[in-house]
Amino acid sequence: MYFxxxxxxxxxxxxxYQRLYPNEASRxxxxxxxxxxxxxxxxxxxxxxxxxxxxxxKPLLLYYGMVSLLKAVILSSDPAYPAHTRVLQxxxxxxxxxxxxxxxxxxxxxxxxxGLFPMVADHLNAGHIVGEKFKVKHLLSTIAxxxxxxxxxxxxxxxIPLHLSKHVDFSSPITTFYLPEHILDNYHLSYESFIHxxxxxxxGKAHFTAHTLxxxxxxxxxxxxxxxxLHITDSPKGFENNLFIQDYKGNHFFLLxxxxxxxxxxxxxxxxxxxxxxxxCRYETELWxxxxxxxxxxxxxxxxxxxxxxxxxxxNMILNLLFNxxxxxxxx
Numbered sequence: 001m002y003f004x005x006x007x008x009x010x011x012x013x014x015x016x017y018q019r020l021y022p023n024e025a026s027r028x029x030x031x032x033x034x035x036x037x038x039x040x041x042x043x044x045x046x047x048x049x050x051x052x053x054x055x056x057x058k059p060l061l062l063y064y065g066m067v068s069l070l071k072a073v074i075l076s077s078d079p080a081y082p083a084h085t086r087v088l089q090x091x092x093x094x095x096x097x098x099x100x101x102x103x104x105x106x107x108x109x110x111x112x113x114x115g116l117f118p119m120v121a122d123h124l125n126a127g128h129i130v131g132e133k134f135k136v137k138h139l140l141s142t143i144a145x146x147x148x149x150x151x152x153x154x155x156x157x158x159x160i161p162l163h164l165s166k167h168v169d170f171s172s173p174i175t176t177f178y179l180p181e182h183i184l185d186n187y188h189l190s191y192e193s194f195i196h197x198x199x200x201x202x203x204g205k206a207h208f209t210a211h212t213l214x215x216x217x218x219x220x221x222x223x224x225x226x227x228x229x230l231h232i233t234d235s236p237k238g239f240e241n242n243l244f245i246q247d248y249k250g251n252h253f254f255l256l257x258x259x260x261x262x263x264x265x266x267x268x269x270x271x272x273x274x275x276x277x278x279x280x281c282r283y284e285t286e287l288w289x290x291x292x293x294x295x296x297x298x299x300x301x302x303x304x305x306x307x308x309x310x311x312x313x314x315x316n317m318i319l320n321l322l323f324n325x326x327x328x329x330x331x332x
Contacts, residue, residue, distance in 0.1 A: 028079035043068035059277035091115025105137035139269040144247035162252040175232040204240030
């Protein structure tokens with residue numbers, strides 16, 4: 001609702017444009033205020049409709065809700081958006097005609113050169129991914145809220161919960177955290193080598209150091225340090241490291257997989273999985289109905305979980321991105 005007020009939106013856009021277009025920020029903000037509001041409002045309407053719809057059509061509504069919200073994100077940094085019709089394409093593609101022995105988890109998405117997806121990826125500094133293919137199963141494995149459902153469905157573990165120390169030392173801004181010791185065996189690394197391994201995946205000013213105290217048997221203890229943050233809970237971007245993700249409640253997890261396809265910003269994973277589900281819903285109606293209602297698909301469980309989680313989490317991620325803060329909503 002904050003973004004459906006013209007004065008709020010104009011100030012918000014002007015502040016964003018000021019960094020790149022200081023001489024024209026006010027004019028660009030004036031021009032784009034209503035467009036931004038309509039993107040947000042339309043996205044909210046799609047999500048509201050999805051919450052009241054049957055699962056037969058829900059993925060399509062959620063996908064177009066994502067598209068509307070992401071257009072608002074792009075407009076906040078690119079006042080000329082959309083500059084031409086090609087940027088209005090999806091930006092990803094998948095096999096239109098599905099195989100007879102179709103498995104949702106094995107379906108793939110390919111990133112195209114132009115369209116909304118590569119623009120969002122560039123906005124999120126996701127690196128060069130044009131032409132890359134991503135498998136649905138891999139994308140699902142990196143969504144923290146799906147951890148238990150993923151393990152039940154595919155019988156493999158990809159995420160390890162972290163235990164964070166809540167202690168804040170104002171004289172030395174360090175966050176201590178704990179992981180199970182068997183992680184060292186997974187990577188065939190010593191404790192010191194594991195610290196170096198973590199630091200290779202940093203994306204900001206933060207870095208990891210060894211803890212001076214020996215940890216209890218079965219766990220390892222490490223420090224996370226950031227020059228501008230007292231504690232990890234104050235950091236809007238979390239650990240600023242490809243190997244760590246968090247759920248919408250603020251809990252942190254460690255990714256067991258050391259592959260580039262697992263290091264996408266989570267927002268892009270949601271977009272790609274929802275795109276596949278939307279394509280099934282729209283173009284493969286019979287197949288989609290069989291997945292939903294035939295009782296023979298072992299993946300219906302995780303599909304339903306994903307739809308519920310994404311419906312709750314994706315708008316939250318958009319809010320975090322627009323404000324560059326971390327908003328955590330707790331049910332009383």
